[in-house]
Amino acid sequence: MINIPKGTKDVLPSDSYKWQYVEDVARDVAKRFHLKEIRTPVFEHTELFLRGVGDTTDIVTKEMYTFKDKGDRSITLKPEGTAGAARSFIENGMKNGVLPVKMYYITPAFRYERPQAGRLREFHQFGVEIFGAKGAETDAEAIVTADTLLKSLSLNVKLYINSIGCPTCRAAYNKALKEFFAPHLEELCYDCKTRFEKNPLRLLDCKEENCKKINVAAPSILDYLCDDCFAHFEQLKTYLSLAGVEYEIDPRIVRGLDYYTRTVFEFVSTSIGAQGTVCAGGRYDGLIEELGGDSVPAVGFAAGLERLLIVMEQTGVTIPETSAPTVYLAGMDDACRKKAFELACALRKAGVSSEVDHLERSIKAQFKYADKIGAKYVVVIGGNELESGVANVKSMATGESESVAFTQAVAYFQGKQGTL
Numbered sequence: 001m002i003n004i005p006k007g008t009k010d011v012l013p014s015d016s017y018k019w020q021y022v023e024d025v026a027r028d029v030a031k032r033f034h035l036k037e038i039r040t041p042v043f044e045h046t047e048l049f050l051r052g053v054g055d056t057t058d059i060v061t062k063e064m065y066t067f068k069d070k071g072d073r074s075i076t077l078k079p080e081g082t083a084g085a086a087r088s089f090i091e092n093g094m095k096n097g098v099l100p101v102k103m104y105y106i107t108p109a110f111r112y113e114r115p116q117a118g119r120l121r122e123f124h125q126f127g128v129e130i131f132g133a134k135g136a137e138t139d140a141e142a143i144v145t146a147d148t149l150l151k152s153l154s155l156n157v158k159l160y161i162n163s164i165g166c167p168t169c170r171a172a173y174n175k176a177l178k179e180f181f182a183p184h185l186e187e188l189c190y191d192c193k194t195r196f197e198k199n200p201l202r203l204l205d206c207k208e209e210n211c212k213k214i215n216v217a218a219p220s221i222l223d224y225l226c227d228d229c230f231a232h233f234e235q236l237k238t239y240l241s242l243a244g245v246e247y248e249i250d251p252r253i254v255r256g257l258d259y260y261t262r263t264v265f266e267f268v269s270t271s272i273g274a275q276g277t278v279c280a281g282g283r284y285d286g287l288i289e290e291l292g293g294d295s296v297p298a299v300g301f302a303a304g305l306e307r308l309l310i311v312m313e314q315t316g317v318t319i320p321e322t323s324a325p326t327v328y329l330a331g332m333d334d335a336c337r338k339k340a341f342e343l344a345c346a347l348r349k350a351g352v353s354s355e356v357d358h359l360e361r362s363i364k365a366q367f368k369y370a371d372k373i374g375a376k377y378v379v380v381i382g383g384n385e386l387e388s389g390v391a392n393v394k395s396m397a398t399g400e401s402e403s404v405a406f407t408q409a410v411a412y413f414q415g416k417q418g419t420l
Contacts, residue, residue, distance in 0.1 A: 007121025052083035099132030140239030324374030
């Protein structure tokens with residue numbers, strides 16, 4: 001038997017409605033904020049992620065699925081959605097159109113890491129990217145979009161915000177970090193010793209317990225912000241207050257990707273243990289230029305669908321199942337099943353969700369099956385019904401029955417479907 005690869009998961013027909021619900025809510029929120037969908041390839045040239053995500057990040061150094069194609073080109077399955085969206089923004093000349101460009105995506109992504117609750121090797125993201133607007137109100141709008149999504153899914157989460165400054169003020173902060181960590185260098189993990197030289201800010205993102213203990217006393221980036229970054233952060237707080245979004249400042253948030261500047265944020269739930277972040281993002285004003293485009297400001301976020309679903313399940317959020325058919329057509333014999341099939345085709349063509357027997361069950365067994373799949377009505381077709389052209393329609397909710405002519409079935413059930 002061939003088993004599913006480690007770190008992946010089947011979405012079964014019995015559960016797919018949950019995913020569809022979350023995706024539908026996400027698309028509705030995107031529409032409210034005038035975000036248009038972008039779809040980028042599942043794989044890109046590896047260089048995109050080396051330059052975009054950052055060669056000192058865990059994603060690039062440990063987690064990417066990279067391979068050579070038949071043309072000996074290095075290809076990588078996308079580990080996140082922002083780099084591909086940014087590449088598309090440049091390649092398709094979106095800067096020359098109407099700004100800001102506001103887009104969203106629902107995409108699979110791939111990272112080779114230890115599978116755990118809410119963290120798989122193949123996972124799915126709802127992401128938002130806004131290119132071409134530099135003001136703090138745009139940061140706030142991205143955060144409000146994420147907040148609206150999470151509240152629309154009935155999730156109780158906490159928002160943490162921070163600013164990690166710009167290249168100017170971060171240079172001074174990196175110097176302060178190196179001075180702080182230098183006496184502890186031998187106590188740091190192997191990865192942090194590398195980060196110490198290449199990108200000290202990454203030291204604050206380490207998940208190793210010993211490194212986390214040392215990090216507690218590290219200097220705060222907020223004490224090193226330049227005047228412009230400080231003013232931007234103050235404006236962000238003002239706009240979040242105007243939107244009625246509660247937040248807490250956490251100077252330890254740096255995010256795990258190198259492209260972030262100024263605003264970074266996380267929405268956190270405690271329902272899934274150590275991996276409590278269900279949505280995160282920030283500003284990345286240097287990314288487009290780093291990938292070969294002009295200097296274009298940008299901000300965005302991503303939410304993992306698997307994590308959202310886990311938190312919804314663990315906090316008792318009810319997801320409505322809408323896949324039940326409106327009508328089940330039960331035929332007593334071969335001729336009656338043919339009529340049932342004919343009517344089902346007509347109903348489906350008219351937009352009415354319908355199902356018929358495929359296993360030559362008895363009428364009793366067909367009623368049990370109709371009840372099991374949640375059919376709202378059952379149409380019984382026997383010899384008498386076939387001869388008269390009039391079927392018996394039973395409501396599964398009330399048990400009441402009425403007669404409906406075959407010729408009126410489409411109109412009858414179209415009306416019923418509108419009242420469900």
